[in-house]
Amino acid sequence: MKTKILFALLLAGLTSYAQNTTDNYFKLTRSGFNAKNALETTAFVEKFFRVPGNAGFNASIYRVEKILKKAGFVLQKENELEAPLTYRIEKRPLKSNTWEPVNASITIAGETAPLISFKTNRNMIPINCGSTPKGGVTVEVVFVDKVTPSEIEKLDIKGKIIFAESHPARLLALATKAGAIGVLGYSMPKYTQPKVHQTSIQFGSMKANSEVWTLLLSYSAKERLKAACAKGLTKIKVDIETKIYPSQELTIVANLQGSVKPKERFVFSAHVQEPGANDNASGVGTLAEMARLTAELYKAKKIMPQRTLTFLWGDEITSTRRYITEDTARAKDIMWGMSLDMVGEDTKKTGGSFLIEKMPDPSAIWTRGEDKHTEWGAGEVAEKDLFPHYFNDFVFDICKTQGKFANWTVNYNPFEGGSDHTPFLQNKIPGLLMWHFTDVFYHTDNDRIDKVSPIEMKNIGISALTAAYTLISADENTASKTVTQIKSDALTRLKTEFELSKQAIAAGKEVANEKHILEVWCKWYVDALATVNQMPVKAETTRVGSAIKFAVNEIEKQTKLYLLELK
Structure with missing residues (x-):
């Protein structure tokens, strides 16, 4: 009887371990994630121009609620x-x-x-723009070549429309002072390739409650109107209808409670506002399907999370920051955050690549070799801002595993900021961004459902959930495996940086500076390894601690050898 009990306990332990492995979570998410569901939600959300509080934003929130209720989440x-x-x-x-x-x-x-027209270019109306009188207005349009106060003061534009190759919001104050009734403008970044994609307009905004309205033009519309103005006096009819009204801001939060440490949690965030399909209806749709699958697996007892998993949909940065800062007790137990933003791109159409934006590591300061920033642009990161943590390499390696399995291209970029991962980092919480860039349709009204790939959303959903499931139920085996992985990644990175520094010194760079780069990378990984001690749910970290010491010794030893070779 005693032998049978011990065997049963051993079997239960082995079963529990098997259920907690990353490989097992991959099997569950690969078979369970329904790309059709994600695409249908994305298609629903992208129909609307979404601003916090407006009908389209709220409809998107209630669509997510419907999915959650059907999956088994109950109203708190x-x-x-x-x-x-x-x-x-x-x-x-x-x-x-x-x-x-x-x-x-x-x-x-x-x-x-x-x-x-709005039917083809819904981004032509900037956020906060008012309406024209019913039936529109027909008045003269004046093209302004040089947009300066002195040049505009020379023109007679009272009761007319100003037109310039500049963002209309920049002209608003000048136009108001000069007595114009409206402004037409054009502003498209080079990476959107406006001469190729001539109908694109990036969405914009203007000062609320302005007496002067503004509109944005596509490249083709701008060129046609410019040609008309060059021929002489030109009149245009402008008709604008918008709605401006008081409302509420909605945020929806769903939780799967952890059974051992429910206060500790992994938080996913996907923002609802912005009018595009990829940006960010794809994040809303992917996260909704991730929540649905999570409920399904939990009810079937295929996952048994020991920490809490949280899903959040709301206003970009605002909702995530508020979730973190409004409850300081809750915030201190948020262990990881991840933003899903522009996660559905059909890369053959958009030109973008799937990217993991890393937490600030030394590549954000010394961006060289294969590291490169996107067209979004580098943020200002100093050594004091570096955030050593295993989360970077842990998630990237999981994505690479899915990439190898699904023939899916996975890349990364140094930290830049600008999405829902930023509030996590600002509050000293590990946070990553899953996204695509550079995208020729970014923020334009050509970012529609035909540019969305359900396969891309599935690969990202699988990777994100597998990472989260692994971490919220991590044990010593998971942590020990992570130490080995981080050590390997660190040695690979140090070798790369060593070779780059040798090349830099040969090209005339100072040896001391190149040594410093290697020293900072070494320290970053040593400090990142220390954070693995926090990974296991149960604080039985003797084996993990020993593995960390061994890994740190190897990294520091190899760094010293590289430093000796740099002359």
């Missing part, structure tokens, strides 16, 4: 501990009115077809 009444699967919708009055576009068109006088 008092607190998150009421049930294993809970959700809540947080409602807050907006300080300012919300806004939504309805319709717009510009027609050159004497022509029947519009120069541009």
Whole structure:
């Protein structure tokens, strides 16, 4: 009897370990993630021009609620501990009115077809733009070549429309002072290739409650109107209809409670606002399917999370920052954060690549070799801002595993900021961004559902969930394996940096500076390895601690050898 009990306990332990392995989570997520579901939600959300509080934003939130309820999440009444699967919708009055576009068109006088219209270019109306009188206005448009106060003061534009190759928001104050009734502008970054994609307009905004309206033009519309103005006096009919009204800001939060340390958690965030399909309807759709699958696996007892897994949808940065800062007790137990932003790109159409934006490591300061920033641009990172943690390499290696399995291209970029990973990092919480860039349709009205790949969303959903499932139930075996992985990644990185420094010295760079780069990388990885001690749910880290010491010794030893060779 005693032998049978011991055998049963041993078998239970082995079964538990098998369930907690990354390989097992990959099997569950690969077979369970429904790309069709993710695409259908994305298609629903992308129909709307989404601004916090407007009808499209709120419809998107309630669409997610419907998915959560059907999956088995129950509405939270008092607190998150009421049930294993809970959700809540947080409602807050907006300080300012919300806004939504309805319709717009510009027609050159004497022509029947519009120069541009809302039906084809919904980004032509900047956020906060008001309406024209019903039926529109027909007035003279004045092209301004040099946009300076002195040049505009020379022109008679009272009661007319200013047109310039500049963002209209920059002209608003000048136009108002000069008595213009409206502004037409054009502003497209080079990476959007406007001469190729001539109908694209990036969405923008303008000062609220302005007496002067503004509109944005595509490259083709700008060129046509510019040519018309060059021929002489040109009149255009402009018709704009928008809605501006008081509303509430909605955020939806869902939780799968951990069974051992429910206060400790992994938080996923996907922002709802912005009018694009990839940006960020794809994040909303992917995260909704991730939550649905999580509930399904939990109810089938295929996952048994020991820490809490949180899913959040709301206003970019604002909702995530508030989630972290409004409850300091909760914030101190957030162990990881991940932003899903622009995660559905059909890269053959957009030109972008899937990227993991790393937490600040030395590549954000010394960007060289295969490291490179995107067209978004580098952030200002100093050595004091570096954030050593295993999370960078842990998630990247999981994505590489999925990439190898699915023939999926996985890349990374040094830290740049600008999405929902930033509030985590600002509050000393490990945070990563999953995204795509550079995208020729970024922020444009050509970012529509035809540019979205359900396969891409599936690969990202699988990778993100597998990483989260592994971490929220991590044991000593997981941590020990991670130490080995981080050590290997560190030695690979140090070898790369050593070769780059040798080349730099040969090209005339100072030896001391090149040695310093290697020393900073060494320290970053040594400090990152120390954080693995926090990974296991149960603090039985003797074996992990020994593995860390061994790994640190190897890294420091190899760094010293490299430093001796740099002359």
